[in-house]
Amino acid sequence: MDVVLTVVVPVYAVADYLHQCLDSIRAGLTPEENASVEVIAVDDASPDDCGAMLDAYAARHGDLRVVHLSSNVGLGLARNAGLAEARGRFVWFVDSDDVLPAGSVRAVLERLAETDPDVLLIDHLRMHEDGRLQTDASSALLAGPPDRHRLIGLQHTAWNRIMRRDFLAKHDLRFPAGWYEDVPFSNPVLIAAERLDVLNRVCYHYRIGREGAITATRSDRHFEAFGQWDRFYAWLDDAGADPALRVRVFTLMISHLLVVAGNENRMHPSRRRAFFREIAALHRRHRPTGYLPPAGASGLKHRLVAANSYPLYAALRAGYRLAGLRRRGTQRTPAVSPDIPSAPQRVKTTSIP
Structure with a gap:
């Protein structure tokens, strides 16, 4: 058969x-x-x-x-x-x-x-x-x-x-x-x-x-995400994808990398600024015509990436974390950090060379 x-x-x-x-x-x-x-x-x-x-x-x-x-x-x-x-x-x-x-x-x-x-x-x-x-x-x-x-x-x-x-x-x-x-x-x-x-x-x-x-390992190997996204964009350029799809993909990419940047399980605090700078550089390399940041808190973080403004991003993140701690104290249930959405673009590995 x-x-x-x-x-x-x-x-x-x-x-x-x-x-x-x-x-x-x-x-x-x-x-x-x-x-x-x-x-x-x-x-x-x-x-x-x-x-x-x-x-x-x-x-x-x-x-x-x-x-x-x-x-x-x-x-x-x-x-x-x-x-x-x-x-x-x-x-x-x-x-x-x-x-x-x-x-x-x-x-x-x-x-x-x-x-x-x-x-x-x-x-x-x-x-x-x-x-x-x-x-x-x-x-x-x-x-x-x-x-x-x-x-x-x-x-x-x-x-x-x-x-x-x-x-x-x-x-x-x-x-x-x-x-x-x-x-x-x-x-x-x-x-x-x-x-x-x-x-x-x-x-x-x-x-x-x-x-x-x-997803539960702090390591500089998370910086490898940028090379992988560059590889994808090289493929996307050859494929001649339609502009609307490029805008959609770009928005998802920035959101994905912001999840990685804000995740305590992946990113050591001492490396977060450097990772944010790499997101901003990727933003400059691949921003498509017609792109507009999403609405709400997510869009605000996208704008800070576009401006390469890590101090404001760090202050915003600290404010969200403080608000989350206060909610946990009053509700006695875990709060979802804006840096770790309920459905992130997660990647897992079972093999670490």
Whole structure:
């Protein structure tokens, strides 16, 4: 039987979550459905027992292909290694600490058979370490018929889109090395798709707050986001994207980088000024004709970036944080900082070269 779907699972230092992830992929499939799916796990020179766990899992179940990399290359290049081995007509990148809820693969297979898209977008829930599930605010964008300008606002991740393999080859779409590797991959995937479809169903549980994820790691490697956005804009220039879409993408980019700048879990206070300056430089490089800052507090921060005014940004941020502390004191519930919106463009890695 022909392989319809290849699920690529990059693996790095996730021994506590690996079996749950792998078990969830094939759970509940009929023998015929199971035969149409292949799972390729890429051991990115994991420093824990993941490599041995994968070999044992493959020997026990017989339906897992394992690729062992000789050195750690990072999430993006590990995904590329799995893609190079794929035989399915479609490919789905699933992170090895995440979970597919029951029926997800069956629902995806059925929708792929119905619409035969270049790219199929799916919904997800955010999964906390205590097991609590939370709806993502971006999920509302999946309602209604596929609209590229609206859907570009979804999280720019690899795991919320299932892609035709020959479509990726035609457009030479692969992941770059480094952190924020999803930026110059996932955005072009959505923009280049001629047949774009949406499955408005929760098919993915995205784990947040895990120790080792870059969303919870303070590091200068967050500065790699700027190079990734530059790579995306180089692609965008070649693609000749329409002006309205460029404005939409630019607004999302600045908002994304402001989330990173304001996130205490990612940005050390001593590096926030330098990061803000890089946002301002990126703003100057890529600001499109017709761009206007958004309304409200978000737009005010966009204007401060345009003016390269870090002192005013820092004062504004301090005011928001103080107001948040006061709300927490009176309401006894966590307040959402304007720097960390409820549905940020989050990027996670399981492989840190």
